[in-house]
Amino acid sequence: MTLLEIKNLKKVYTARFSNQQTEALTTVNFSIEAGEFVSIMGESGSGKTTLLNIISTLDDATSGEVFLEGSPLSKIKDKEISAFRRNTLGFIFQDFNLLDNFTIKDNILLPLVLSKTPVKEMEERLMPIVKNLGIEAHIDKFPYEVSGGQKQRVAVARALITQPKIILADEPTGALDSKASQNLMEILKGINEAGQTILMVTHSAQAASFSNRILFIRDGAVYHEIYRGDAPAEQFMDRISKSLKVLSSRGEQDE
Amino acid sequence: MNNRFFSSLALRNIKSNKQLYIPYLLSSITIIMMFYLMASLLDNEFVQERSSSLSPLFVLGTVVIGIFSVIFILYTNSFLIKRRKKEIGLYGILGLEKKHVAKILFFETVFTSILSIAAGLVGGLIFGRLFFMLLNYMVRLPVDIIYSTSSLIVLATVGLFLAIFGITFLYNVSQFTFANPIKLLKGKQEGEKEPKGSIILFILSLVFLAWGYGISVTIPDPLEAITKFFLAVLLVIIGTYLLFISGSIFILKALKKNKQIYYRPGAFISISGMLYRMKQNAVGLANICILASMVIIAVSTTLTIFIGAEETLENRFPYENNMTLFGDVEDVEEMNTRFFELQDRVQNTVNAEGLEVTESESYRYATFFGGVQGNEFVFDESYADQENPTVLMVLPLEDFNGMTGKSYTLDDDAALYYHSTNAYTDSELTLGNKTYRVAEVANEFGEDMDLVESMAIVVPDASHLLEIQEDFKEQYPETNYLTIDAEVGWNTSGTEEQKEALAKQFNGEYGLGAGGSNLYDSRLLQREEWYGMNGGFLFLGIFLGLLFTIGTVLITYFKQVSEGFDDREKFQIMQKVGLDRETIQESTRSQIVWMFVLPIVIATIHVIFAYPIVRKLLLIFGVTNETTWLLSFVGVVIAFAAIYWVIYRLTSKTYYSIVK
Known part of the structure; x- marks a missing residue:
């Protein structure tokens, strides 16, 4: 089943006081099946973050459309957009975006509280997730009292707790050391294997090697695509590195 | 690099941070104005000549506002500098030495203090003159009360505030001397620990309040009341600060423990937010509470003296004509x-x-x-x-x-x-x-x-x-x-x-x-003089009430603006994970209970306990009617609550527009 479909997506930024236009996305087309773990790779300025922001409904497309389970995101009314984001999407950010004034537990429960979920149900959902992520010992601490890797697992828990259709992760390993990154990616892979669809934007070949499929984006368009298939991790890493190399060298030839 | 370079850099910094500096300057100017106006009353002819107990009361008022100024300016400054840590850390990274940064900060302090002291003095002079003119016109005393000031008071004001700004400068420099640039760059995001409620402070606050209240309730006679009044006021002020600092944490933590209350969108955001910065919050709330009590007491007692003038005359002169035979x-x-x-x-x-x-x-x-x-x-x-x-x-x-x-x-x-x-x-x-x-x-x-x-x-x-x-x-x-x-x-x-003809004959x-060895007094002939004096009290009462109300506006405004900036990032993160605007407004609304109801309620309790001592003081002025006092008290509480409500609504709109 196709979960997410992106058709002819285009985004043009116009400076406020001039006619100069910057094309962040030219034409983007791709789709994601339910249960997939897809990474988007590309260099800085390639349009990855813009693409993710449009899918997250944090930004509007200039033209084209994003369909989630067949219905267009641009048709969601302003009033419903927050509830949509809360209930349908799960977010993981590079700098965690945890709130220091909430305990770990309250940070995770935040989206549920905003949806006015009964207390009993919130607690029932909380325990399995924190146990699964190995943070149950820390739930009464505050974010500034735990390590970066733990913070990111809290963010994962916050994304999972609403049982979203898709998790959108923006450079989730960007602020972590290699050990914590490895650990986090194993967790994301585990979640994916349990049936959760994930779309991740990343710089790191290491992180991307945990996904099933990788889209390479360049100058605002999908440029290349590789599937992992049944290949072992090392072999997949190899293919990713080669693709990245090709991507950057072809770029130089073009110029 | 010469001083001109640093001074122009300082000026540019102030300009480019005007979002932060405008509230800061506005608050500094207003508080300087307040202090200057209050201090000027010490010099006022009416205050000096009317009654011997009036002068010490105004000295007390000036001291309270002086302490207030120190706390308030340090508080606003610490907020300002916290926001600017990143920018100043950047100077270090760009290669400015610490003494250069200190020089920039020095010039910034010089510019802001000169501007705010000058504007505060000029504003105070204009406001004082205008307001006295207006009040003279409204109250229509037989002899106008003249707003006066002296160079001594100007000097004292300038001296005090130069010292306060000097302290802020030293504080700011120390912030950078003991920190490395990288830490400064991240300074704003440093996590703040959730405050722990101290049971000792809480008990201490109750002791101070009970002591202050006790003095008022057990006061035996008016002469005692004059001497003990200061002590009672001081005790209650200290008690209020401690109560807000410790008590509010207890209440918030209790609310947080109650899951049915806490896990609702509005309460969830506001309770955790308030608990997070409770120390600042408590001081702000205590300030508002104390000012509110001062407004209510000043205006309601003077109003009582004024309304009760007729009754006072009847007490003093039980008959239209009175003769004492020695x-x-x-x-x-x-x-x-x-x-x-x-x-x-x-x-x-x-x-x-x-x-x-x-x-x-x-x-x-x-x-x-x-x-x-x-x-x-x-x-x-x-x-x-x-x-x-x-x-x-x-x-x-x-x-x-x-x-x-x-x-x-x-x-x-x-x-x-x-x-x-x-x-x-x-x-x-x-x-x-x-x-x-x-x-x-x-x-x-x-x-x-x-x-x-x-x-x-x-x-x-x-x-x-x-x-x-x-x-x-x-x-x-x-x-x-x-x-x-x-x-x-x-x-x-x-x-x-x-x-009147008869009275003049007897007189x-x-x-x-x-x-x-006989002394004749006519109530009719005394009436005019009495209205003159009591009108003067009403005049001062309204003036002080207005002064303290301005103080309340100032604190509420600054509190909302600074918290708005603090909360902005938090709300942005929450919007990303699905916070909608209605919930933001809801959480703002549930802060009303704290920001609005709490100070007013506690101020009202203070004033109720102050009633016995104030009643004894009023006896000195010949006011004995309790109903008059009660009515003017209720009236002033309602009026002040209404004014504060308007202030609160306006400033919380400012807050909302900052965070959304």
């Missing part, structure tokens, strides 16, 4: 003759004008000082070297029946008494060499009796007065104070004009200027 030390009998002669003379004079005496009262009395010991009243020689605090008035039954319209009869060994503290309950009382069987009566002797501890004793006839005086003379042969005095009061028929004959 007895002769040498010739005690002379009084008896003069007393009856004068009443005839009054009757004749009134009748000669074609008017009638409609009501009258006259009584003779002797005054002693001393105190009750067991069931004897022990004399002191005079009021000046008094060991016991009680004032005793002895009067004959004839005159008591005449003034009350009652018809008591007394055996030769019987007497009636009134005791202002209601402490005397024995059935016998020894006075001089004679012991009386006594019965208690209500206070028929005027509200003045309750100012200090007093006793009145009604003896069977005037001869007893003389006997008691003989006994007193035996005890103190050298005394100079032994007289029998008398009061005569009467109302007449006739129009205001006729009454010429027996008034203050006429000399002699």
